[in-house]
Amino acid sequence: MPKAQETVLEIDLKTLKHNFGHLKSKLNKKTKFLAVVKAYGYGSDACQIANYLQTLDVDYFAVAYVKEGVALRKSGITKPVLVLHPQAVNFKTLIDNCLEPSIYNAKILNEFINIASAEKQTNYPIHIKFNTGLNRLGFWGNDLNYIASKLKDSASVKVKSIFSHLAASEDLKEKQFTLNQIENFKSISKNVTKALGYKPMLHICNTSGLLNYPDAHFDMVRSGIGLYGFGNSEKENKHLKPIATLKTVISQIHSIEKGESVGYNRAYKSNAFLKTATLPLGHADGIGRQYGNDNGFVTINGQKANIIGNVCMDMIMVNITNIDCKEGDEVIVFDANHTAENLAQTTNSISYELITAISQRIKRVILQ
Ligand SMILES: *Cc1c(COP(=O)(O)O)cnc(C)c1O
Numbered sequence: 001m002p003k004a005q006e007t008v009l010e011i012d013l014k015t016l017k018h019n020f021g022h023l024k025s026k027l028n029k030k031t032k033f034l035a036v037v038k039a040y041g042y043g044s045d046a047c048q049i050a051n052y053l054q055t056l057d058v059d060y061f062a063v064a065y066v067k068e069g070v071a072l073r074k075s076g077i078t079k080p081v082l083v084l085h086p087q088a089v090n091f092k093t094l095i096d097n098c099l100e101p102s103i104y105n106a107k108i109l110n111e112f113i114n115i116a117s118a119e120k121q122t123n124y125p126i127h128i129k130f131n132t133g134l135n136r137l138g139f140w141g142n143d144l145n146y147i148a149s150k151l152k153d154s155a156s157v158k159v160k161s162i163f164s165h166l167a168a169s170e171d172l173k174e175k176q177f178t179l180n181q182i183e184n185f186k187s188i189s190k191n192v193t194k195a196l197g198y199k200p201m202l203h204i205c206n207t208s209g210l211l212n213y214p215d216a217h218f219d220m221v222r223s224g225i226g227l228y229g230f231g232n233s234e235k236e237n238k239h240l241k242p243i244a245t246l247k248t249v250i251s252q253i254h255s256i257e258k259g260e261s262v263g264y265n266r267a268y269k270s271n272a273f274l275k276t277a278t279l280p281l282g283h284a285d286g287i288g289r290q291y292g293n294d295n296g297f298v299t300i301n302g303q304k305a306n307i308i309g310n311v312c313m314d315m316i317m318v319n320i321t322n323i324d325c326k327e328g329d330e331v332i333v334f335d336a337n338h339t340a341e342n343l344a345q346t347t348n349s350i351s352y353e354l355i356t357a358i359s360q361r362i363k364r365v366i367l368q
Pocket residue numbers: 036084165205206207208222223224225226
């Protein structure tokens with residue numbers, strides 16, 4: 001891999017293939033795989049990721065919003081795309097781009113049927129979402145009669161799947177809660193299937209659900225974080241590998257005398273001589289202020305350098321007092337060894353938050 005000369009996010013497609021292969025190996029042959037590529041492919045590059053996965057054995061994609069689905073279509077994605085959280089204002093665009101909406105309440109169901117009818121659609125694929133305990137989005141089980149009566153009256157839509165989302169699939173202390181969600185989902189989907197008179201696909205598992213609840217794969221699983229290399233547990237992390245490496249370079253080195261300060265508001269005050277390196281990334285790039293003041297760190301020539309003082313918009317300063325390095329040297333913010341999960345933990349955050357925050361300003365480099 002070439003040494004960084006500016007801040008870059010490298011995305012390794014071979015590693016993506018490895019993670020996909022590992023996750024697939026947990027499934028029955030017949031179980032479909034939906035790759036979640038929302039939020040720019042968890043901060044990487046949704047179009048590159050999706051186009052690569054489309055050449056492998058992926059059946060479905062999901063994004064959160066219509067705009068993200070349109071970008072996939074423009075980039076050449078032809079497989080079905082589920083939009084997890086669409087808004088009615090975008091339904092015409094959704095239909096124009098053959099995206100498939102998650103329908104989660106009566107309001108959105110009515111709005112979609114109206115627009116699909118106006119657009120002269122028949123059997124337009126929709127996905128009915130049920131709330132089984134996350135209490136975020138979804139119909140309740142007792143909405144079934146309403147849904148069934150609406151669908152009977154409309155030829156414009158057809159239910160392609162029934163799904164739900166687990167609240168704590170990574171947390172084995174909540175195993176009983178998760179098993180209850182799964183049972184609840186089974187009973188709801190049985191009733192829906194009966195009321196509809198045909199059998200839509202069923203799915204409930206995200207990555208940790210896929211890994212921890214093999215009996216709950218149903219017809220499809222929806223995996224995001226696992227593809228990007230995080231298994232939400234030490235055990236699973238052994239089999240997965242982060243696909244993204246965030247690298248930067250040392251712009252400038254300063255020698256700071258005892259009693260001086262570093263950065264805005266003089267947040268760091270030196271009580272001894274130290275050397276600092278200034279790096280070209282800051283809170284506008286996704287390294288939030290919480291990583292400053294000795295919480296977060298980067299790695300330079302294999303050694304840990306703490307982020308000192310306040311994180312600036314476009315820069316951070318790190319302590320390199322005992323590190324042998326020079327201006328222009330490469331700096332690892334996170335990679336497969338010093339992972340985004342480890343860095344996120346320094347601020348009580350999680351891999352998901354750190355990787356999805358990496359701004360679009362940072363250049364993406366795709367390793368084939
Ligand atoms: C984001 C999301 C997923 C993917 O979850 P991971 O934990 O990243 O695998 C699956 N389903 C829904 C509804 C989601 O919002």
